[in-house]
Amino acid sequence: xxxxxxxxxxxxxxxxxxxxxxxxxxxxxxxxxxxxxxxxxxxxxxxxxxxxxxxxxxxxxxxxxxxxxxxxxxxxxxxxxxxxxxxxxxxxxxxxxxxxxxxxxxxxxxxxxxxxxxxxxxxxxxxxxxxxxxxxxxxxxxxxxxxxxxxxxxxxxxxxxxxxxxxxxxxxxxxxxxxxxxxxxxxxxxxxxxxxxxxxxxxxxxxxxxxxxxxxxxxxxxxxxxxxxxxxxxxxxxxxxxxxxxxxxxxxxxxxxxxxxxxxxxxxxxxxxxxxxxxxxxxxxxxxxxxxxxxxxxxxxxxxxxxxxxxxxxxxxxxxxxxxxxxxxxxxxxxxxxxxxxxxxxxxxxxxxxxxxxxxxxxxxxxxxxxxxxxxxxxxxxxxxxxxxxxxxxxxxxxxxxxx
Numbered sequence: 001x002x003x004x005x006x007x008x009x010x011x012x013x014x015x016x017x018x019x020x021x022x023x024x025x026x027x028x029x030x031x032x033x034x035x036x037x038x039x040x041x042x043x044x045x046x047x048x049x050x051x052x053x054x055x056x057x058x059x060x061x062x063x064x065x066x067x068x069x070x071x072x073x074x075x076x077x078x079x080x081x082x083x084x085x086x087x088x089x090x091x092x093x094x095x096x097x098x099x100x101x102x103x104x105x106x107x108x109x110x111x112x113x114x115x116x117x118x119x120x121x122x123x124x125x126x127x128x129x130x131x132x133x134x135x136x137x138x139x140x141x142x143x144x145x146x147x148x149x150x151x152x153x154x155x156x157x158x159x160x161x162x163x164x165x166x167x168x169x170x171x172x173x174x175x176x177x178x179x180x181x182x183x184x185x186x187x188x189x190x191x192x193x194x195x196x197x198x199x200x201x202x203x204x205x206x207x208x209x210x211x212x213x214x215x216x217x218x219x220x221x222x223x224x225x226x227x228x229x230x231x232x233x234x235x236x237x238x239x240x241x242x243x244x245x246x247x248x249x250x251x252x253x254x255x256x257x258x259x260x261x262x263x264x265x266x267x268x269x270x271x272x273x274x275x276x277x278x279x280x281x282x283x284x285x286x287x288x289x290x291x292x293x294x295x296x297x298x299x300x301x302x303x304x305x306x307x308x309x310x311x312x313x314x315x316x317x318x319x320x321x322x323x324x325x326x327x328x329x330x331x332x333x334x335x336x337x338x339x340x341x342x343x344x345x346x347x348x349x350x351x352x353x354x355x356x357x358x359x360x361x362x363x364x365x366x367x368x369x370x371x372x373x374x375x376x377x378x379x380x381x382x383x384x385x386x387x388x389x390x391x392x393x394x395x396x397x398x399x400x401x402x403x404x
Contacts, residue, residue: 012054013061013185013227014237022060023221028317030312031073033080034336034345045340046317053209053280059233060209060280060389062226062322067183070125071157073224074181075138080332089371091120093251094176094205095127099114101247101259103201104128109170111195112136113158114178118146124172125151134166159184163192169197176205177255178236180225190242201259203244204234208256210278215254216286219370219391222310230278234258253370289322290392293375295319297393302361306379307369308333308345311391316341316367323366329378352382359385372396 007279012019027046035041051060088274098104109126112121113137125133135151136158137143143155154165158178173196192202207220209230220228229237235245238260247260300318305312308328316322328334333345355363363386367375372390381386387397 006064008064010063012052012057012059012233013340014059014233015054015057017054018054018137019054019061019063021284022051022053022280023218023287024048024050025218025221025287025317029313029338029340030069030225032222032313034308034333034338037335037344039337039339041335041339043340046052047223049221050371051221051228052061054233057233058209058230058235059236059375060228063392065226066083070181070183070224070226071138074157076139080141080330081330083331084310089374090251090253090255091123093253093255094120094257095123097251097257098203098257099122103172103203103259104185107170107172108132109168110134111170111173111242113173113175113182114141115142115151115153116148117142118149118153119153120174120176121151122149127239128172130172132168134164136165156190159187160190160194163194164385167197169200171197171206172199173198174203174205174208176203177207178330179217179237180206180227180229181206183226183404185237185241191242193242194260201261202238203256203257203259204238206234208250208254209233209280211250211256211277212252214289215285216283216394217254218287218290219254223308227350229256231258232278235328235393239263263371278301292309297364298364302355302358302363304351304355304363304365305368306348306365306373306375307367308336309369311370312368313338313341315366315391324363325351325354328369329375341367348378348382352384356383356385362386364389367379367391367396 003183027049028049030045030047050063053060054061104127107130108133110124110130111134114134115121115137118135121133121135133151135146136152138157143153146153150337190246195366206229209228211222242263243260246261250256303323304328322343326345327348328345334347336345365384365388390396
């Protein structure tokens with residue numbers, strides 16, 4: 001990663017073509033994840049964000065980025081590690097896709113870029129019987145956990161110097177929810193090409209612009225995501241750096257998972273896979289309509305957020321207020337706060353006890369998380385008595401068990 005300070009990006013960083021306006025979001029939170037109470041983070045704490053869409057490869061990108069700020073966020077203000085067995089929906093979908101794609105056969109050496117706490121890489125090593133598993137993870141807290149799993153961890157950003165830290169070429173490399181954060185594509189792919197064997201498989205997972213635009217979802221649009229890839233733009237980017245898309249699919253949560261193999265000839269044209277140009281023209285209007293509808297829906301209501309991450313702070317910006325109480329199933333987040341906000345994250349038990357005393361206020365539990373299917377059983381267990389809604393303000397199933 002090259003932390004070059006604030007800079008404008010007027011043309012598509014994938015293919016160099018011109019762009020058209022895609023989405024503008026005002027007063028968006030800079031820090032997406034909670035920090036220990038009392039942590040001093042100087043302002044600003046919010047920023048106006050704008051994305052453009054490429055007229056040729058359908059890539060979405062932020063037109064102004066601050067590389068130094070993003071590097072600080074990735075190192076020190078990123079995901080709070082969760083206990084084992086929690087927040088595993090994305091991991092399970094990824095592993096199921098690897099199984100369907102036939103990629104879990106015997107391997108010699110693995111590499112994961114942005115390995116977080118190493119849970120996926122450790123499972124991949126176990127299932128492929130790989131001799132070595134390398135990890136690059138710049139966040140110190142997550143890197144320390146990955147080391148305790150017995151992985152070979154480099155607590156640094158991945159780039160062109162990667163070969164200095166990988167002793168032998170790897171035959172499987174994955175980067176889950178990393179490519180959307182990359183400032184310099186040339187630096188990233190030079191590192192990839194330096195450490196991979198000729199028969200290597202490359203797997204990239206990233207939010208799908210095609211799918212989120214279809215759903216009129218703003219989930220992938222926040223400060224940490226410099227890019228939002230369409231299938232077309234991801235295939236184009238990889239082909240320009242010597243990798244050809246072999247297969248891809250989009251998960252139920254809207255993540256694009258694609259497999260690439262080395263290509264003999266670098267190509268600059270748009271890849272034929274996913275060549276259809278997606279339609280983005282209604283996204284801004286749909287987002288504005290959603291903003292207005294949710295503000296009206298939650299005005300003067302007693303609200304509890306379950307989910308202390310990027311979806312939660314984005315919802316605060318959308319509805320123009322903080323929740324009355326905020327909780328998360330990850331006990332490592334309890335007691336933390338969000339930069340620039342007042343709410344403190346409390347345990348689900350404490351929050352539900354207080355909300356159930358306020359039953360006359362008709363409390364709403366808003367699931368501000370992608371892990372809805374994991375959260376609802378806990379909601380039932382704890383005995384929530386009010387409405388439960390998703391990020392679009394739609395009712396979800398009654399959390400009370402049905403009898404008879």
